[in-house]
Amino acid sequence: MNNFSTQSTIPTNTTTIIIYILYKKGDETNMKLVCEKDVILKAINSVTKAVASKTTMPILEGILIQTNDKEVKFTTYDLEIGIEYIMECTVEEQGATVVNAIMFSEIIRKLPDAEIHIELNENNLLVIECEGSLYKLATMNPTEFPELPQINIENSIEIEQNALKDMIRKTIFAVSTEENRPIFTGCLFEITNNKLNLVAVDGFRLAWKSRFLQTKINDFTAVIPGRTLNEINKIILDSFDTIKIGVAKNQALFEMENCKIVTRLLDGEFLNYSSVIPENWETRIRVNKDVIQNCFERISLISSSSIEKEKKYPVKVMIDIGKVTISCTNQTGDAKEEIYVSTEGKNLEAGFNPKYFLDALRAIDDEEVFIDFGTSISPCIIRPVDEGDYIYMILPIRLKD
Secondary structure, three states: OOOOOOOOOOOOOOOEEEEEEOOOOOOOOOEEEEEEHHHHHHHHHHHHHHHHOOOOOOHHHHHEEOOOOOEEEEEEEOEEEEEEEEEEEEEEEEEEEEEEEEEEHHHHHHHHOOOOEEEEEOOOOEEEEOOOOOEEEEEEOOOHOOOOOOOOOOOEEEEEEHHHHHHHHHHHHHHHOOOOHHHEEEEEEEEOOOOOEEEEEEOOEEEEEEEEEEEOOOOOEEEEEEHHHHHHHOOOOOOOEEEEEEEOEEEEEEEEEOOEEEEEEEOOOOHHHHHOOOOOOEEEEEEHHHHHHHHHHHHHHHHHOHOOOOOOOOEEEEEEEEEEEEEEEOOOOOEEEEEEEEEEEEOOOEEOOOHHHHHHHOOOOEEEEEEEEEOHHHHOEEEEOOOOEEEEEEOOOOOOO
């Protein structure tokens, strides 16, 4: 893939895009390629996730387009995340240019399903023609586009894309959005005892998901920015195709068959998460996941009502023998939900942010969950009954008398 060596053919009975670009700056190279519309849109949609939105450098708002004999490479880079996507096509002439990413992608997306002609005219305007549509876009010098970091990989793993996608989905929502503790705006990737642990924490909750790896791997840790993982999760497929994750001192590289993502790592010491997860419980309930999730969904209508958006009201969770009562009272009104469950241990009363409960329950695929409590001021643990590789911890909120 890296040497652009794959021959491509254009199937019959498909919509194609014909792109002609004559770049007159620098090397004065021509570029001409033919590709299918849905293929180029997939490529563009992938790389636009690393386009800078707020920058004083216009070149970072562009897509770098480069061709070789048989493929075209699209690159975007906002100096934190860089994405390269290699697309098979018929290349008739090689070259390179940079065009505004958002404008280019929107125009291509909304053009008719017909042949598209793109040409750089004598005024260095990118002319896009399709049936009765005509657009002219300014271009930028490709030699001014910053190179993606070259990463000397020190440690790496390979994992199925659907497995990584599931691990990200079950942890990413607990990543902090507060910049005062930058290390918690990322997710911990920890390899220990041939097991991959993903951990996210925001100071109020913690999500941990693990998976055993099939090959022997050296132990290492890295903290990947949450924003990077969000974008990776949109790109990777729900398939058994593998993705390679390589880590260097301050950079990480995610490689798939036709896509490469480079990201910086976060500096700092991550929380020693294993030391804060309670090992014992005083009260445990076993409950159908959908039943208790629906209770929290309904009661959130009161606890997060629009009348007092600036205030966040906790819900009260009361556990008695064989029963859980969830209630909330504020200026909007009162709400109470009662469900019958299997209980062990002591009766308990504690307050929680219902959103944190919902985030965890929505991420769990199992039919039943354990919810473990210590005291009214100690963390609560949610975990699937049949899986030991996912834990979600929530800190309680002190209830007013």
